[in-house]
Amino acid sequence: MTTLASPKNGSRRRPLSRPFNWRRAIALTLLALAVAVSILPFYWVLRTALSSNGSLAANSANLLPADFNLGAFKRVFGLQSAADAIAEGGSGASINFWQYLWNSLLFSGITTACAVFFSSMAAYAFSRLRWKGRDAVFSLFLATMLVPPIFTALPNFLLIKNLGLLNSMLGLVLPYLFMTPFAIFFMRQFFLNMSREVEEAAMLDGAKHWRIFFQIIMPNAAAPIATLALLTFMGQWNEYFWPLLVGTSEESRVLTVGLGVFKSQSPQGAPDWSGLMAATLVSATPVLILFAIFGKRIVNSIGFNGTK
Amino acid sequence: MLGLILFYLVPTIRGIYLSFTEYSILGDPEWIGTRNYERIAKDPLFWNALGVTSEYVVINIVLQTALALGLAILMHRVAKSTLVRGALLMPYLMANVIAALLWFWMLDYQIGIINQIIEWTGLPRVAFFGSEQWAIPTQALINTWRHMGYTALLIFAGLQAIPNSVYEAASIDGSKAMSTFWRITLPLLRPVLVLVLVVTVIGSFQVFDTVAVTTAGGPVNATRVLQFYIYQRAFNEQDFGYGSALAVILFLILAIVAFIQMKFLRGNQSDLD
Numbered sequence: 001m002t003t004l005a006s007p008k009n010g011s012r013r014r015p016l017s018r019p020f021n022w023r024r025a026i027a028l029t030l031l032a033l034a035v036a037v038s039i040l041p042f043y044w045v046l047r048t049a050l051s052s053n054g055s056l057a058a059n060s061a062n063l064l065p066a067d068f069n070l071g072a073f074k075r076v077f078g079l080q081s082a083a084d085a086i087a088e089g090g091s092g093a094s095i096n097f098w099q100y101l102w103n104s105l106l107f108s109g110i111t112t113a114c115a116v117f118f119s120s121m122a123a124y125a126f127s128r129l130r131w132k133g134r135d136a137v138f139s140l141f142l143a144t145m146l147v148p149p150i151f152t153a154l155p156n157f158l159l160i161k162n163l164g165l166l167n168s169m170l171g172l173v174l175p176y177l178f179m180t181p182f183a184i185f186f187m188r189q190f191f192l193n194m195s196r197e198v199e200e201a202a203m204l205d206g207a208k209h210w211r212i213f214f215q216i217i218m219p220n221a222a223a224p225i226a227t228l229a230l231l232t233f234m235g236q237w238n239e240y241f242w243p244l245l246v247g248t249s250e251e252s253r254v255l256t257v258g259l260g261v262f263k264s265q266s267p268q269g270a271p272d273w274s275g276l277m278a279a280t281l282v283s284a285t286p287v288l289i290l291f292a293i294f295g296k297r298i299v300n301s302i303g304f305n306g307t308k
Numbered sequence: 309m310l311g312l313i314l315f316y317l318v319p320t321i322r323g324i325y326l327s328f329t330e331y332s333i334l335g336d337p338e339w340i341g342t343r344n345y346e347r348i349a350k351d352p353l354f355w356n357a358l359g360v361t362s363e364y365v366v367i368n369i370v371l372q373t374a375l376a377l378g379l380a381i382l383m384h385r386v387a388k389s390t391l392v393r394g395a396l397l398m399p400y401l402m403a404n405v406i407a408a409l410l411w412f413w414m415l416d417y418q419i420g421i422i423n424q425i426i427e428w429t430g431l432p433r434v435a436f437f438g439s440e441q442w443a444i445p446t447q448a449l450i451n452t453w454r455h456m457g458y459t460a461l462l463i464f465a466g467l468q469a470i471p472n473s474v475y476e477a478a479s480i481d482g483s484k485a486m487s488t489f490w491r492i493t494l495p496l497l498r499p500v501l502v503l504v505l506v507v508t509v510i511g512s513f514q515v516f517d518t519v520a521v522t523t524a525g526g527p528v529n530a531t532r533v534l535q536f537y538i539y540q541r542a543f544n545e546q547d548f549g550y551g552s553a554l555a556v557i558l559f560l561i562l563a564i565v566a567f568i569q570m571k572f573l574r575g576n577q578s579d580l581d
Contacts, residue, residue: 027386030378031383031386035395035396038396041410041411147320148555148559150514151320151555154555155322157543158322238406240520273419280406283403283406284403295394299390302458302465
């Protein structure tokens with residue numbers, strides 16, 4: 001409105017006031033929309049998990065839970081009698097949710113601890129030690145990052161089967177135990193940038209590689225190690241393909257695989273939506289908690305991949 | 309070191325060896341030369357899988373890269389807040405299985421919320437997972453939802469690495485916003501974009517989890533993507549030799565794609581130096 005006051009004044013102000021704000025408003029709206037698309041599905045999962053199956057169909061678009069109750073969560077944790085579960089649309093068959101949760105924890109915990117430790121050692125060898133053929137071997141390592149997991153999964157599956165370790169936790173964790181190319185690559189970047197001086201001083205004092213690694217390198221790399229452990233743990237928690245092949249018994253089935261079973265376990269035809277969503281939510285909880293605590297670290301670690 | 313040799317190098321070589329054999333887990337592998345590959349060339353299901361996978365990859369790349377680039381620019385210009393970045397990253401932290409189940413529910417034909425919304429706008433309901441026409445785009449959409457924020461963050465990191473002086477110089481030369489974007493931002497972003505493209509393409513070719521959880525290859529063969537086909541051949545039909553040969557083909561495709569992208573887009577050189 002005021003732009004009409006004087007042409008001179010208006011032309012000077014225009015790039016700053018109205019058109020600029022318009023564009024900014026549109027940009028903010030788009031960004032808010034993207035955030036909403038990212039987050040709202042999680043609310044919908046929660047809302048469904050707190051509903052009862054019977055009322056879901058009639059109130060399928062209600063923003064609040066339909067017939068609010070905790071039955072679905074009880075079903076997931078096995079706290080509901082079979083008769084009640086069937087009445088509420090569940091399968092009646094118990095799913096060993098606690099067992100799967102424990103398996104997931106074991107699988108992710110063991111592989112994370114071992115992989116981070118061994119990868120750090122390998123990264124140390126690739127960055128701080130000088131030996132013949134080092135760079136050639138490292139290129140080979142990097143090349144293995146290109147090999148699609150399914151390609152190694154087939155022979156690995158046969159190996160685990162021949163060792164008689166199918167459907168055991170050991171068979172499940174074995175291929176991940178030692179190291180992954182990504183972890184080595186990740187740690188190597190940090191080790192390369194560490195200064196040599198302290199290390200050389202320690203060497204003059206007669207420290208061996210073991211001592212240097214444990215007393216100088218590892219403590220100084222605490223932050224990247226924590227980040228790597230975090231990323232590895234989340235990745236392992238979400239892993240599906242390998243556990244699907246190897247861990248199909250109750251003793252070795254992890255949550256991701258268990259969810260798939262849960263989905264196909266409904267005899268009435270219609271899936272137990274609220275139970276399924278409750279299970280989904282509980283399965284995602286550890287990652288959500290980690291994200292709530294270490295969110296900044298996780299977000300910042302993404303830039304590392306892009307710029308390095 | 310040992311672990312890598314044991315679980316990466318040896319399996320790779322063994323996988324290649326198996327692809328030249330007939331092996332049904334019960335007996336020993338039997339060398340049959342290139343017969344598996346001849347079979348693949350004449351296998352209509354393989355060609356279907358390749359076509360379906362390509363469709364998925366193309367939709368995925370176009371959608372994901374375009375959206376992520378837009379988001380990255382928005383973040384760079386109007387809101388650098390960690391909260392926004394964290395929110396956009398949330399889907400990426402979920403397991404594929406969880407993303408699949410979540411959307412399987414939201415896109416349900418009968419009582420899914422998305423179909424409710426579609427109905428309000430007066431359009432007919434869409435059988436997202438049930439129709440041959442929609443099944444693959446739906447899978448691609450789920451994947452885009454999961455990865456959009458992550459990809460945007462990668463590009464965002466690239467944007468922040470571009471020094472301000474470049475933009476100042478451009479504006480002194482009288483460059484308009486659009487031409488600055490096309491002539492300066494995009495070219496300087498190239499290394500990051502190449503990385504993003506390579507990662508996206510390689511990742512999309514290996515789509516499995518969402519398909520396995522939602523449609524399991526159906527309707528008919530509409531979502532029988534390569535990796536799912538390999539899985540079925542090797543583990544459901546115990547045909548490990550043929551499965552390995554298919555895996556070799558997938559491996560070759562990925563290697564070629566990565567090689568072309570690196571060469572064509574000169575990914576390892578930055579224009580910033």
